[in-house]
Each structure stands twice: as C-alpha cells, then as structure tokens.
Amino acid sequence: MSEHQQGSFHRSSPLKGVAQDISQLMEKLDTNELYLEGDETDIDTTNETKASDGAQIPFSAVYMTKGFKEADVQIYITGAPIKAHVVDVERFTSTRKVPSPNIYTIELTHGEFNWRVKRKFKHFQELHRELLRYKALLRLPIPTRRFTVRRQTVKQGEPRTMPSLPRSSDHIVREEQISSRRRQLEDYLTKLLKMAMYRNYHAMMEFIGVSQLSFIHHLGPKGLEGYVMKRSGGHRIPGLNCCGSNKVCYRWSKRWLAVKDSFVTYMKPDSGAVAFVLLVDKEFTIKLGIKDTETKYGIRIENLSRYVNAKGYFEDVADALENAQEEIYITDWWLSPEIFLKRPVMEGNHWRLDYILKRKALQGVKIFVMLYKEVELALGINSGYSKRTLMKLHPNVKVMRHPDHVSSTVYLWAHHEKLVVIDQSVAFVGGIDLAYGRWDDQMHRLTDVGSVTRGALSPPTTTPTPTPAPTTNNNPPVDRVPDTSGETEETRNPARIRLERNGGEEEGGRMRGATWLNLVKRLQRQNLERSDSVSSSDSDSGSVRSLCPDIGQLVGQSRFWHGKDYCNFVYKDWIQLDKPFDDFIDRYTTPRMPWHDIAAVVHGKAARNLARHFIQRWNFTKIVKAKYRPVSYPYLLPKSMSTASELTYQVPGSMAARVQVLRSAADWSCGIKYHEESIHQAYMHVIENSQHYIYIENQFFISCADNKNVFNGIGDAIVKRILKAYRDKQRYRVYLVTPLMPGFEGDIKTGGGAAIQTVMHFNYRTIARGEHSIIERLRKEMEDMWMNYFSVCGLRTHAELDGNLVTELIYVHSKMLIADDRTVIIGSANINDRSMLGKRDSEMAVIVEDTGHVPSVMDGEEYQAGVFALHLRLHCFRLILGGFTDPSIDVQDPVSEKFFKEVWIPTSARNATIYEKVFRCLPSDHVRNNVDLVAFNAKSGLNTEDPAKAAEELKKIRGFLVQFPIYFLSEENLLPALSTKEGMVPMEVWT
Numbered sequence: 001m002s003e004h005q006q007g008s009f010h011r012s013s014p015l016k017g018v019a020q021d022i023s024q025l026m027e028k029l030d031t032n033e034l035y036l037e038g039d040e041t042d043i044d045t046t047n048e049t050k051a052s053d054g055a056q057i058p059f060s061a062v063y064m065t066k067g068f069k070e071a072d073v074q075i076y077i078t079g080a081p082i083k084a085h086v087v088d089v090e091r092f093t094s095t096r097k098v099p100s101p102n103i104y105t106i107e108l109t110h111g112e113f114n115w116r117v118k119r120k121f122k123h124f125q126e127l128h129r130e131l132l133r134y135k136a137l138l139r140l141p142i143p144t145r146r147f148t149v150r151r152q153t154v155k156q157g158e159p160r161t162m163p164s165l166p167r168s169s170d171h172i173v174r175e176e177q178i179s180s181r182r183r184q185l186e187d188y189l190t191k192l193l194k195m196a197m198y199r200n201y202h203a204m205m206e207f208i209g210v211s212q213l214s215f216i217h218h219l220g221p222k223g224l225e226g227y228v229m230k231r232s233g234g235h236r237i238p239g240l241n242c243c244g245s246n247k248v249c250y251r252w253s254k255r256w257l258a259v260k261d262s263f264v265t266y267m268k269p270d271s272g273a274v275a276f277v278l279l280v281d282k283e284f285t286i287k288l289g290i291k292d293t294e295t296k297y298g299i300r301i302e303n304l305s306r307y308v309n310a311k312g313y314f315e316d317v318a319d320a321l322e323n324a325q326e327e328i329y330i331t332d333w334w335l336s337p338e339i340f341l342k343r344p345v346m347e348g349n350h351w352r353l354d355y356i357l358k359r360k361a362l363q364g365v366k367i368f369v370m371l372y373k374e375v376e377l378a379l380g381i382n383s384g385y386s387k388r389t390l391m392k393l394h395p396n397v398k399v400m401r402h403p404d405h406v407s408s409t410v411y412l413w414a415h416h417e418k419l420v421v422i423d424q425s426v427a428f429v430g431g432i433d434l435a436y437g438r439w440d441d442q443m444h445r446l447t448d449v450g451s452v453t454r455g456a457l458s459p460p461t462t463t464p465t466p467t468p469a470p471t472t473n474n475n476p477p478v479d480r481v482p483d484t485s486g487e488t489e490e491t492r493n494p495a496r497i498r499l500e501r502n503g504g505e506e507e508g509g510r511m512r513g514a515t516w517l518n519l520v521k522r523l524q525r526q527n528l529e530r531s532d533s534v535s536s537s538d539s540d541s542g543s544v545r546s547l548c549p550d551i552g553q554l555v556g557q558s559r560f561w562h563g564k565d566y567c568n569f570v571y572k573d574w575i576q577l578d579k580p581f582d583d584f585i586d587r588y589t590t591p592r593m594p595w596h597d598i599a600a601v602v603h604g605k606a607a608r609n610l611a612r613h614f615i616q617r618w619n620f621t622k623i624v625k626a627k628y629r630p631v632s633y634p635y636l637l638p639k640s641m642s643t644a645s646e647l648t649y650q651v652p653g654s655m656a657a658r659v660q661v662l663r664s665a666a667d668w669s670c671g672i673k674y675h676e677e678s679i680h681q682a683y684m685h686v687i688e689n690s691q692h693y694i695y696i697e698n699q700f701f702i703s704c705a706d707n708k709n710v711f712n713g714i715g716d717a718i719v720k721r722i723l724k725a726y727r728d729k730q731r732y733r734v735y736l737v738t739p740l741m742p743g744f745e746g747d748i749k750t751g752g753g754a755a756i757q758t759v760m761h762f763n764y765r766t767i768a769r770g771e772h773s774i775i776e777r778l779r780k781e782m783e784d785m786w787m788n789y790f791s792v793c794g795l796r797t798h799a800e801l802d803g804n805l806v807t808e809l810i811y812v813h814s815k816m817l818i819a820d821d822r823t824v825i826i827g828s829a830n831i832n833d834r835s836m837l838g839k840r841d842s843e844m845a846v847i848v849e850d851t852g853h854v855p856s857v858m859d860g861e862e863y864q865a866g867v868f869a870l871h872l873r874l875h876c877f878r879l880i881l882g883g884f885t886d887p888s889i890d891v892q893d894p895v896s897e898k899f900f901k902e903v904w905i906p907t908s909a910r911n912a913t914i915y916e917k918v919f920r921c922l923p924s925d926h927v928r929n930n931v932d933l934v935a936f937n938a939k940s941g942l943n944t945e946d947p948a949k950a951a952e953e954l955k956k957i958r959g960f961l962v963q964f965p966i967y968f969l970s971e972e973n974l975l976p977a978l979s980t981k982e983g984m985v986p987m988e989v990w991t
Contacts, residue, residue: 068269075212084189106186113222211258220260223259261280314339330419330421361397368399370400373401398634413669417827429826446797448592568592595813596795608644662827664679735904748922794962827844883959904961921941
C-alpha cells in the first residue's frame with residue numbers, strides 16, 4: 001500500500017480506530033503465534049518436490065481466469081519450485097540523495113520457464129510490509145469470502161515465519177557491501193517463495209511479475225509482465241474539450257500487461273478477464289516519449305492490426321473434431337448445422353455436425369464460430385438460422401456474424417474463407433464449406449432416391465450397437481517423406497500436410513474382404529443401379545472407413561444427401577433452410593448437381609498461422625460489434641510457435657512439406673492497417689516461375705487486367721509465360737478446368753438469366769473474347785498454335801433417373817493451382833478481383849512446396865517430382881480422364897505430346913461430342929446467338945429419340961472431362977441491361 005493510500009486511510013475518521021488497532025497488533029505480533037483453528041499440520045514442501053514429468057497448465061486455463069486477489073487462483077505448475085537468484089546490481093550515482101540507488105536484477109526459474117525482473121530495495125520493503133499486513137489480517141475474523149477462503153487455504157503447521165529483511169537503506173550501503181546485500185535479498189526472496197502462504201499472495205505475484213497466463217505451456221516462453229495505466233485509444237471523456245496531455249482528458253484504467261512471443265495482452269485485475277489482444281505482425285511498433293504518447297513515461301504499441309471432393313474432407317474433419325481437447329475454430333461463408341460428416345448415415349445423428357459440436361462442448365471444449373453475415377435480399381444462406389441453431393447447443397459454443405452492413409458500410413464484400421482449426425494444431429483450409437450440397441466423392445452421383453436398412457441380408461439374431469469406424473490404425477499405406485520439422489524456416493513454415501483425394505480414397509486402392517464383394521454382388525442381383533448403391537467394387541478404403549464394421553448387414557440403396565443437401569442450385573436455389581430435412585426439389589425428376597472441390601489439412605506452424613488469422617478476425621469483430629463485447633465472448637489468445645510441433649492429434653496419411661499461409665485481408669475484414677493480397681502475389685509468382693506446366697481448377701476465371709473493370713494480373717501472367725515458351729521453342733502447357741456454367745439459378749435453355757450471363761461475359765472476356773483475352777492475345781503472335789499451349793475444359797456426367805437418361809454438369813468449386821509437380825496452392829480464393837485484390841472478399845490459402853521428391857517423367861525426360869504435388873496431380877488427372885476405371889490411360893507425363901494430343905484433347909473432345917449428341921446439352925459451341933439457341937433446343941437428342949442407342953454411345957465416355965465451349969453465345973452481349981437489378985449493382989460485384 002502506497003504512502004498516499006496510507007495517509008488517506010488514516011484520515012478516514014470512521015476507520016481510524018481500526019487502523020490504529022491493526023498497526024499496534026502488527027508491532028506486537030509474534031509471527032509464530034499465527035494459528036488458525038481447525039487446520040491440520042501439513043508442511044509445505046512444494047519447493048523441494050520435483051515437478052512430475054510433463055506437468056503443465058492446460059491451455060484451457062486461459063478461459064478460466066479469475067480476479068487477481070482471489071485465493072484459489074492457479075498460477076504455478078504443480079510440484080515445480082520457484083528458484084530466485086539476484087544476478088546483477090546496477091548502481092546509479094547522482095548529485096541528489098536517492099533513497100534506492102541500486103537496481104537488482106532477479107532471475108527466476110519455474111519449471112520450463114525462465115524470466116527476469118528488476119526491483120529496487122524500496123520494492124522489497126513494500127512487499128515486506130504488505131505481507132506482514134496480510135499475515136495480521138488473516139488472524140482477524142473478517143467476514144468476507146476472500147478472507148474466509150484465504151484462511152482456509154493456510155494450513156496449520158505450514159512454514160509462515162517471515163524472513164528478516166535488511167533494515168539499512170540502500171543509500172548507506174557501501175559499494176564493497178553490495179555483494180553481501182545481494183545475497184541477503186536473494187535469501188529473503190527464496191525463503192518467501194518456499195512458503196505457499198506468501199507465494200500465492202497477489203502482492204508476491206506482482207513483485208515477481210507473474211499472472212495466470214505466465215506458465216501456460218502453449219502460450220510460449222514467459223515475457224515481461226506488470227501493471228500499467230492504459231489509455232484506450234486516447235478515448236476522451238465525453239463533454240471535455242481540453243487539449244494537451246492532462247490525465248483528466250482521458251479514460252485511464254489499471255491493467256495487467258503480459259508480453260508473449262507472438263502477442264501482447266492486458267487483463268483486468270478485478271475479474272482476470274483478458275481485455276485486449278494485440279498480435280505481433282510486420283507493422284508491430286513500440287513508441288516512447290511525450291511526442292508519441294502525450295505522457296511523460298508513456299508507451300504506445302501499434303500493429304497491422306488435400307482433399308479432392310468433400311467426402312474425405314468431411315470424414316477427417318469429423319475425426320479431428322472428435323479429438324479436440326481445448327478449442328475448435330470454424331469460419332465459413334455458409335455453414336449448415338445439420339449436415340452429416342460421415343455417410344451413408346448408419347449411426348443415427350452421431351456424425352451430424354451440430355451433434356458433434358454439442359458433444360465436444362459438453363466435454364468442456366470451447367467452440368468459436370464466425371459466419372459471414374449476408375445481405376439477406378441478395379443471398380439466401382440464412383446465417384441467422386445457423387447462428388441461432390448453434391448457440392442453442394451449449395454455452396461453450398460462441399457464434400459471431402460479420403459484417404454489420406449499415407454500421408460498417410460493407411455491402412458488396414463477403415467473408416469467403418473456409419477454415420476449421422482444432423486446438424491451434426490442426427487446420428483444414430480450402431474451398432469446402434460445411435454446408436449443403438458440398439459432400440461428394442469421386443463417383444459424382446446424379447441421383448439419390450433410395451434408403452439404407454439393416455438386417456435384410458440374413459436373419460438377425462441380435463442388433464449390434466453401431467461403433468465408429470477405425471480412422472487411424474487401419475488406414476492403407478500412404479506415401480510419406482521424412483519429417484523436416486527440424487529445419488529452420490522463417491518465411492516457409494514446416495508443417496505436416498494431408499490432401500484427401502475424393503474423400504480419402506487412396507489412388508488405385510481397392511476394397512478388400514469377401515464381405516464387401518459379397519455385398520456388392522447381392523446389391524447387383526437386386527438390380528440396384530451402381531450410382532445409387534452404397535458404393536461400388538471400384539471404391540476403396542475411404543468408403544470402407546465411412547461405414548460401420550457390420551457393413552455386411554447393409555442392404556438397399558443408399559441415401560447420401562438428406563433434405564436440403566440434395567440440390568441443383570442452377571435449377572432451383574435453396575429455400576426454407578430452417579427446415580433442413582424437407583426436400584425442395586423432386587429427386588425422381590431432377591438430378592442433383594455434383595460438386596467438385598479441393599481442400600487440405602496442415603499441422604504445425606502452418607496450423608498456428610491459420611489459427612492466428614481466425615483469432616485476429618475474432619478479436620477484431622469483438623471490438624467493432626457492441627453485442628460481442630461482454631466477457632461471455634472472450635478474447636482469443638494465440639499459442640506460441642515454440643510449441644507448434646507438439647501435436648496431440650494428426651490426420652492420418654499426412655506428409656512433410658514446406659507450407660506458407662496466404663490470405664486476402666483488409667481493414668473491413670480483419671482490422672489491419674494495410675490490405676494484404678498474398679494469394680494474388682503467390683499465383684503470379686508461381687505462374688511466372690513455372691518451367692513445364694500449370695494446372696488450374698477454379699470456380700471463376702476472371703482476369704486479364706484492363707485497369708478499368710478488372711485489375712488482377714493472373715491471366716496476364718499466363719499470357720506472358722506462354723509467349724516466353726513459344727519464343728524459346730519450349731514445350732509448355734496450361735490446363736484450366738472451370739464450371740461449364742456459373743452457379744446461379746437460371747434456365748440455360750433460355751440463355752441462363754442475367755446473373756449467369758454476366759459472369760459468363762467476364763469469364764469469356766478472360767478466355768477468348770476481346771482484345772484483353774488470353775486466346776486473342778496469343779493469336780496475335782502464334783495464330784492457332786495457342787492450342788498447343790492452352791486448354792480450357794469443364795466436367796460433366798450422366799446417369800439413369802427413374803428409367804430416363806439424364807446429364808448434368810459437375811460444378812467445379814475448387815481453388816487450386818499445381819505447377820511442375822512440385823508446387824501447389826490450395827485455398828478459398830477464386831480467380832477474380834473479389835478474391836485476389838485483398839480489399840474485397842476475405843480469403844485464406846496455403847502454398848505447399850515439397851521437401852521430398854520421387855522419380856517421375858516430365859516431357860519424356862527423367863524428373864524429380866514432389867511427392868505431394870505429383871500425388872495430387874495424378875489423382876486429379878485419373879479422376880477426370882477415367883484413369884480409375886481404365887488403368888491403360890497414362891497420365892504420368894503432363895507435358896508430352898503423347899499425353900496432350902492422344903489423351904487430354906481427344907478425351908475432352910470425344911466426351912463433349914457424345915454428350916451433345918445424346919442430350920443436346922448446353923452450353924454448346926454450335927449456339928452463337930439467341931436464334932441458334934432456339935433452333936438447338938427444338939431438336940431432340942438420342943436420349944429421347946433412341947434411348948438404347950444413346951446408352952451405347954454413353955459407354956464410350958471416359959471420365960468427366962469435356963471441352964469448354966468458348967464460342968457459346970459469342971455473338972450476343974451478355975452484360976445485363978441497366979434496367980435489371982443485375983445491371984444496377986456496381987460492376988465490381990461481378991468481377
């Protein structure tokens with residue numbers, strides 16, 4: 001207690017007598033007489049007991065902080081002593097007489113933590129007086145909870161005799177006596193720290209600079225801590241209009257400041273709540289002095305503030321969620337709480353997302369979800385329903401929506417990233433929302449009209465309890481490379497990464513076991529269509545893991561998509577999302593639209609960085625939205641990079657690689673000072689430096705800057721790289737796979753609607769139409785030779801539905817680039833200005849560079865390919881070209897003339913021709929204007945004229961790849977009329 005506080009205390013007349021009594025008691029008190037009735041003798045030996053191996057304070061302690069003066073606050077590691085050494089003394093000389101000229105540097109050790117504090121002798125004296133006062137007050141029957149708990153925690157027989165403190169002041173201690181004084185103070189502090197009664201008192205914790213965040217292992221090394229007076233953003237008291245640095249002009253609060261290796265935070269002493277978090281980034285600065293802080297001793301701190309398809313992604317997300325111990329972070333453009341993560345559904349609701357989250361919340365896991373708050377008139381994803389549904393699960397589930405459109409004036413841009421982070425150690429990133437319509441596998445089924453039942457194959461005796469399928473011990477072998485986590489990488493973080501192909505299905509894998517083959521045969525004998533059965537004999541272990549162990553008892557047709565999950569959003573957009581299990585399109589007349597997507601999972605430092613991004617967004621949203629300011633929505637703290645390699649859970653099949661996290665972020669989305677467009681920069685860099693090929697899958701392809709409507713330079717980089725290869729007479733390929741038609745509701749037979757046509761305009765403007773397009777710019781120099789360098793394709797499939805042949809495009813939602821079988825970019829960013837410029841939609845991605853290589857072939861020559869990139873590219877090529885059903889299709893060399901001209905081009909052209917002949921499907925190169933469109937629709941296809949012949953033609957289809965019709969409606973103006981709502985919105989909405 002300061003002298004000023006003591007003076008005020010004595011001047012308070014009602015308490016003067018009590019104060020005098022306490023002072024007299026302290027003067028006469030024999031400290032050995034302090035005895036608390038009812039306590040058992042229990043000598044404190046904490047300081048002499050070695051901490052048990054691996055003893056740690058769990059990270060979850062950050063959510064259970066209490067007021068600093070509470071008696072039952074957990075500060076220290078159980079069983080770990082605190083050792084103190086006075087290692088240095090600084091003596092200051094002055095013409096004036098200074099009461100405490102010496103500054104003592106005290107080095108402390110507690111478990112794995114080491115830190116230093118600097119104190120003067122007067123600080124020792126203040127501590128001594130405070131501890132004597134505390135000891136005396138414990139003897140008084142003060143009827144407050146705090147003192148009651150304190151008295152109960154002090155045990156009879158516990159060492160409590162106060163060690164002696166030197167009486168002589170520092171200014172009379174001669175220089176040759178400093179060494180002796182240092183030993184005296186060290187001995188004094190050591191004895192105090194051995195006594196739990198004093199060690200756990202808040203005055204002692206303040207003296208040695210520790211708090212409830214000091215010794216949490218995953219927060220990293222202990223840094224500087226202590227009390228500060230904080231002026232929040234220079235916020236002035238309303239009604240005062242004074243100038244200058246007078247304290248009365250501002251709101252000042254006493255806070256506990258804690259510095260960690262990657263962030264700075266301050267806490268409220270009365271509640272222990274984390275009151276603010278400032279992440280360390282490239283703009284992190286510290287300023288001192290009156291000029292920058294307006295106070296004499298002020299400090300100012302500033303900052304800048306593989307899965308192919310969703311089957312395997314959903315399954316691994318489900319398993320990772322099940323293994324969460326502390327935290328779960330989820331952010332999506334759209335989230336549907338009722339989706340099933342493992343299919344077909346054979347275990348009730350066990351693997352439904354909301355059930356998983358509730359189960360983990362009941363176990364004490366903290367769950368934080370951030371959703372994009374849409375403009376409801378423009379978008380029907382009903383994030384409000386998703387938030388309400390999740391918030392009802394458990395108090396441990398916290399959900400935020402952002403942005404508030406009116407207050408933020410952000411109407412045009414979206415939070416488009418898709419991210420799931422488990423315990424800040426495992427992170428899923430890519431293009432897959434946990435939402436309706438996303439789940440798919442490599443079969444890309446069009447139909448789902450059946451159901452699954454148990455027990456019909458054999459007379460049941462007992463009904464076994466369904467158990468989760470094995471997810472770790474029974475996985476098939478996967479390619480691995482040595483762990484490089486020991487490498488020192490500052491800009492490219494070592495990480496463990498797995499990319500699930502078509503739902504976790506390993507390349508070339510087959511179902512094993514007579515039980516499964518027997519099931520397939522029985523299903524076939526019942527005339528069940530292959531596309532609608534539980535699976536097929538061509539599937540592999542990924543599907544096996546998604547079913548229960550008693551799979552031999554399954555019979556019937558599977559239903560993979562329930563209610564709103566069965567969708568065709570071009571035919572009809574989602575409605576009534578608050579009725580999740582009600583169908584909204586007729587399964588017997590309308591095929592679903594298959595969904596082709598890419599995502600990845602990373603571990604280690606890359607996962608930490610993805611977690612930091614989520615934390616930055618969460619804390620920023622908490623600040624800007626008043627409803628999230630209460631302590632029930634806590635600030636989040638990032639774990640230290642120093643513990644990133646300590647993985648409690650690892651997704652099976654991961655391999656070592658160098659991973660760098662990329663993002664598109666700005667002030668509106670993250671609160672940072674300068675926008676970031678590292679995804680755009682990475683795409684440009686990889687394209688410009690590619691040597692042999694690039695393979696792109698993306699939902700949009702809007703590029704080729706004109707600095708008027710389009711600004712990103714990805715298309716320009718492709719043109720420059722192809723022209724360089726042409727001039728150098730080098731073989732070089734660019735493969736682009738994109739949707740045949742934009743994903744908006746509309747009837748393509750009438751042109752598709754204004755939204756579809758507007759996006760088509762900008763896609764075609766990039767690919768083939770106008771002076772800025774890739775093909776037109778290449779034609780100027782190489783005429784039709786561009787065809788040897790640049791190929792654009794889409795995906796399509798077919799099936800039989802209720803006795804009729806049907807077809808539908810496969811919606812390519814991927815956001816991926818592979819270059820030279822060595823580098824991969826996977827994320828949420830489309831190739832358009834919205835995703836790439838940084839100032840618009842928020843996005844996340846990772847760039848992966850292989851650290852392990854395997855022999856391969858490139859342009860007919862031996863080549864060292866990256867394990868991860870090669871494995872991914874081979875899988876994608878085999879999937880879309882039919883290599884899984886026809887092993888004779890060779891996709892090993894992506895550049896050779898043989899592959900390009902005998903596999904890729906013929907397959908895509910043949911498939912497109914057959915589909916047009918059988919179904920008269922659109923879009924088509926034969927339709928260049930609206931007159932052609934009417935004539936094209938007037939003629940029937942083989943599917944209605946001669947179904948048997950049509951079925952024979954469809955047998956010639958290989959894979960899903962079809963040529964992209966670059967001349968479709970090329971003679972029409974596809975931009976919307978100004979009188980339409982699409983024409984009224986700003987053009988940058990579409991680009």
